[in-house]
Amino acid sequence: MALLEFARGPALWFSLAVFLLGSTWRLWAIFRRPARPDYAEPRSSAALAGALRAIVTRMWHPRTFRDRTLVRTLNAYGFHIGLAIVFFGFVPHIAFVERLTGLSWPALPGWLFVVGVALTFIGLVYVFFARLTSPVQRLLSNFDDWFSWFVTLLPMLTGMAVLSLPFAMRYPPVPLDPMPVAIHLLSVELLLVWLPFGKLSHAFLVFVSRGMTGAAFARKGAGL
Amino acid sequence: MNGAPHPLDLESPRLSVKKPEVRVDRQGERPDDERLAAAMTSFVGDFGRAAAAYMESCIRCGNCAEACHFYLATNDPKFTPIWKLEPFRRAYEREAGPFAWLYRTLGLKAAVTVAELERWQELIYDSCTMCGRCTMICPMGIDIAGLVGLARHGMFKAGLVPHELWAVAERAEREGSPLGATPKVLKERLEWLADEHEVPMRLDQPEAEVLVTFSSIEIMKYPQSLVATARVLEHAGYGWTVSSAGYEATNFGMLSGNSDWQRHASLKLIEAAIACKAKILLLPECGHAYTALRWQGANMLGRPLPFRVLHVSEFLAENVASGRIRLRRAGGTVTFHDPCQVSRRGGATRAPRVVLEALGVELRETADAGDLALCCGGGGGVITVHRADAVRRWALRLKMRQIDATGAARALTSCSNCRQSFDDGRAHFGWDKRMGSLLEMVADHLSAAPGAA
Numbered sequence A: 001m002a003l004l005e006f007a008r009g010p011a012l013w014f015s016l017a018v019f020l021l022g023s024t025w026r027l028w029a030i031f032r033r034p035a036r037p038d039y040a041e042p043r044s045s046a047a048l049a050g051a052l053r054a055i056v057t058r059m060w061h062p063r064t065f066r067d068r069t070l071v072r073t074l075n076a077y078g079f080h081i082g083l084a085i086v087f088f089g090f091v092p093h094i095a096f097v098e099r100l101t102g103l104s105w106p107a108l109p110g111w112l113f114v115v116g117v118a119l120t121f122i123g124l125v126y127v128f129f130a131r132l133t134s135p136v137q138r139l140l141s142n143f144d145d146w147f148s149w150f151v152t153l154l155p156m157l158t159g160m161a162v163l164s165l166p167f168a169m170r171y172p173p174v175p176l177d178p179m180p181v182a183i184h185l186l187s188v189e190l191l192l193v194w195l196p197f198g199k200l201s202h203a204f205l206v207f208v209s210r211g212m213t214g215a216a217f218a219r220k221g222a223g224l
Numbered sequence B: 001m002n003g004a005p006h007p008l009d010l011e012s013p014r015l016s017v018k019k020p021e022v023r024v025d026r027q028g029e030r031p032d033d034e035r036l037a038a039a040m041t042s043f044v045g046d047f048g049r050a051a052a053a054y055m056e057s058c059i060r061c062g063n064c065a066e067a068c069h070f071y072l073a074t075n076d077p078k079f080t081p082i083w084k085l086e087p088f089r090r091a092y093e094r095e096a097g098p099f100a101w102l103y104r105t106l107g108l109k110a111a112v113t114v115a116e117l118e119r120w121q122e123l124i125y126d127s128c129t130m131c132g133r134c135t136m137i138c139p140m141g142i143d144i145a146g147l148v149g150l151a152r153h154g155m156f157k158a159g160l161v162p163h164e165l166w167a168v169a170e171r172a173e174r175e176g177s178p179l180g181a182t183p184k185v186l187k188e189r190l191e192w193l194a195d196e197h198e199v200p201m202r203l204d205q206p207e208a209e210v211l212v213t214f215s216s217i218e219i220m221k222y223p224q225s226l227v228a229t230a231r232v233l234e235h236a237g238y239g240w241t242v243s244s245a246g247y248e249a250t251n252f253g254m255l256s257g258n259s260d261w262q263r264h265a266s267l268k269l270i271e272a273a274i275a276c277k278a279k280i281l282l283l284p285e286c287g288h289a290y291t292a293l294r295w296q297g298a299n300m301l302g303r304p305l306p307f308r309v310l311h312v313s314e315f316l317a318e319n320v321a322s323g324r325i326r327l328r329r330a331g332g333t334v335t336f337h338d339p340c341q342v343s344r345r346g347g348a349t350r351a352p353r354v355v356l357e358a359l360g361v362e363l364r365e366t367a368d369a370g371d372l373a374l375c376c377g378g379g380g381g382v383i384t385v386h387r388a389d390a391v392r393r394w395a396l397r398l399k400m401r402q403i404d405a406t407g408a409a410r411a412l413t414s415c416s417n418c419r420q421s422f423d424d425g426r427a428h429f430g431w432d433k434r435m436g437s438l439l440e441m442v443a444d445h446l447s448a449a450p451g452a453a
Helices: A002-008 A010-031 A047-057 A063-089 A091-101 A110-133 A135-140 A143-160 A178-197 A199-220 B032-046 B049-057 B063-067 B069-074 B081-095 B100-106 B114-126 B144-157 B163-175 B183-197 B216-220 B224-236 B252-256 B259-275 B287-295 B297-301 B312-322 B350-358 B386-406 B416-429 B438-444
Strands: B210-212 B240-242 B280-283 B308-311 B333-337 B410-413 B435-437
Touching: A002 A010, A002 A178, A010 A178, A010 A199, A010 B049, A047 A199, A063 A091, A063 A110, A063 B063, A110 A135, A110 A143, A135 B081, A143 A178, A143 A199, A178 A199, A199 B049, B032 B081, B032 B114, B032 B144, B049 B081, B049 B144, B063 B069, B063 B081, B069 B386, B081 B100, B081 B114, B081 B144, B114 B144, B114 B386, B144 B252, B163 B252, B163 B259, B183 B216, B183 B224, B210 B224, B210 B259, B216 B224, B216 B416, B224 B312, B224 B435, B224 B438, B252 B259, B252 B287, B259 B280, B259 B287, B259 B297, B280 B287, B280 B312, B287 B297, B287 B308, B287 B416, B308 B312, B312 B350, B312 B438, B333 B350, B333 B386, B350 B438, B386 B416, B410 B416, B410 B438, B416 B435, B435 B438
Parallel strands: B210 B240, B210 B280, B280 B308, B333 B410, B410 B435
Antiparallel strands: none
């Protein structure tokens, strides 16, 4: 079918190109800016260790904040883990990556995939209502937040329409209805095209900002 | 402590009292477009690599609100730390970010206006002490306090600084001290204190191992700290001096956002230390003085400093550990209030605890101690801004409650600005405690036997 061919061909390569070039441009825009030399006598010279430590330790909140942030933190973990299970653990997705790159790995059990889907949907619904009901998040939210949420939800919804596959079999076990697959693929490509331009780029920027603060704090001997 | 609002607290909900509009201050007479251009030029100039990374990384989760004492005290979302930077962020996206040309060409991001900068004056100055607690919760690790410091540069250039803060900064630049502690006043004070307390006050010695600096708050309000400094240095056998050419450690240039004034204030101290061939420049019990000189001083000079810069708590800890300062046991229970700039943002969290251990006291930490300590609410110049009094005191009350909960007999800190905040809170809320000085407690418990020099 023409739409599926388009989604698997030009649209895919275009979205991958935008994703890669946009992400590179976004990173370059940061690193091209000047970093002023710091002449203060450092308390520690382990800046790299500090950067790596911050990247790891920022993954959870200090105990003192947990009462106020526990639910949203657990939801964030649930959502990200769920998304990883769905993308990396599902047979057709592995086959898709294998076709593109030649890389493959064993699929996760079907029940775990269902758990991943559930976690992802719960996470998306939670963040939607949290953003609507929390006065702080409502104040902070802009187009980027809502559109990023939408383009993340879309592949999940369109993916559900293709979910007639038996989980344990290699892809494709039987010829698929090409239309839902094409729409699903196009929704993923929309996500790829948007990722470098909005907040979804925290997928790679998280290492930059955490690392910079970690290095700066390590220099001062300050805890983070 | 009585937790009820003060009867004259206009910020509390009242049926009969209308909340007053927030006053906006402007310095100088000039057209709005000139103010805006000055602010934007400064903002863009300050978007270095780290600032750009932080601007790009925020996911607007709002977690930072949960760490900010001003939000915790009021539940007002406008006090969300990252929201305080909204004009700064928009300036970045429109003028300096990776897609700035696209946003400008297609009109996708509205330009910042002077009216917005005026509205944000309250958020950038009155309700941020640059304590950095928000960084401790940010999942992206964004140094919001550092960004607020940069945003203040642009606000100063635009002439949009709260008047009281501007006035003390200008006075510090003009007279050398924000509180009128001129060289003449300093000399008179030192002579009086030397006479009153029978301790040598060494002024303008040609050479000294330690150059001592003070906070004008100490000089004018807590002179006992000057005496304590002298006693400790004499006990430890240091050659020391105060220099009338550079003694004021507070840096209102930094707090107000004037980089030139910040540099002038720092260079006075640096040049005085170089002139007397000091090996140590001793900073007083002042949090922001530590940030200004310990972490930014060399950058003001443009090369590494030829001497060490130590906060007095670090100096005490080092000398207690080496045996050069010997202490009598004080006993009793103590809680310690960490000055944000010395502990969380300065890396000297351990030092006061070493000293307290040597004093033999039972340290009762507050619920959030050390790097996670709640701020007193008065740092970053906030205490100078009168219209911020209500929200500042509400924030302080959180900390006072934590201190009360420890049940400690004494509360100590190592920042005179924090002490000033607590003194104000004591008077306002009728608090039954007094925030004391770590340095003064050490000076009161020096062993009769001199230290091992």
